[in-house]
Amino acid sequence: MGEFIEERLSVQVDYGADFSEEYAVKISASENGNEYRSLLHPFPKMRCDISYEMRKGQWVIDNVLDLYHRCLGRFAGFRVRNTADYSSNAYKGVPTALDQPMQLVSAGVYQLQKLYGAAGKPTITTGRPVRTVFKPVAGTVLVAIGGVALPSAQWAVDTITGRITLAANKTDTIVGITKAAQAVIDVGTNTFLVGESVVISGVAGMTQINGLRALITAKPDATHITVAINSTAFSTYTSGGTVQTQPVAGEAVTAGFEFDIPCRFDSDLSGITFTTFDVMSAGGIEIIELLNP
Incomplete structure (x- = not known):
């Protein structure tokens, strides 16, 4: 260094x-x-x-x-x-938020990286080779959690180190979920914003919604949020659950970018x-x- x-x-x-x-x-x-x-x-x-x-x-x-x-x-x-070779998407493709897994550095902080060798093809026991991306190009970085692209307000990139920092976690307890083309979730008074990406976990009854992530599409009032999840065919909500912005265990955190070496x-x-x-x-x-x- x-x-x-x-x-x-x-x-x-x-x-x-x-x-x-x-x-x-x-x-x-x-x-x-x-x-x-x-x-x-x-x-x-x-x-x-x-x-x-x-x-x-x-x-x-x-x-x-x-x-x-x-x-x-x-x-x-x-x-x-x-x-x-300057893109996370193959070598010269247009970056997408799902291109590359990121390496966890600490809670809410991730390092950009690029894996080489086509996914699904045979590799040696050490796995696919990886280039740590320290120098992403400003304005090209995209981030996703659980396959859902995050709005730029929910993360920041350091173009000198290649590290992504997620916004502070927002979390609330669920007290109700409707069956609807876009589910309405009762979380009490909250600070969630329209456009934020959230994930749901720990729900009883409507268990099909657990682990799903979606964007908030509306806030009907001070205690409810509407999310882009079609819950019409789900079981009836009975109790419990949490909604939060940062990833839960098992959610893939990915990124797309152009980079310099x-x-x-x-x-x-x-x-x-x-x-x-x-x-x-x-x-x-x-x-x-x-x-x-």
């Missing part, structure tokens, strides 16, 4: 630039040819070799040389957008050349991913 500049290196690289992904695998061989392989960690690590050819000299200075100096060469990190320079800028008057090229720029920026 060290210094980091929250700035993205220009993506206007030239054809011929390349990137690679690697894993930390230690391999030992015996005299009879047997291999012994150990996986040090399951995190992919990106390397790039990029070039900016035939650009205005001032452009190279402003977009490459200046960042290199501000980072003190290999010392500090910066953001890089891998144009082949934290990197640092892994070479000196020795390939800057003047090609013609006021035209410069910068080639052979090596960049490596920071796993813990």
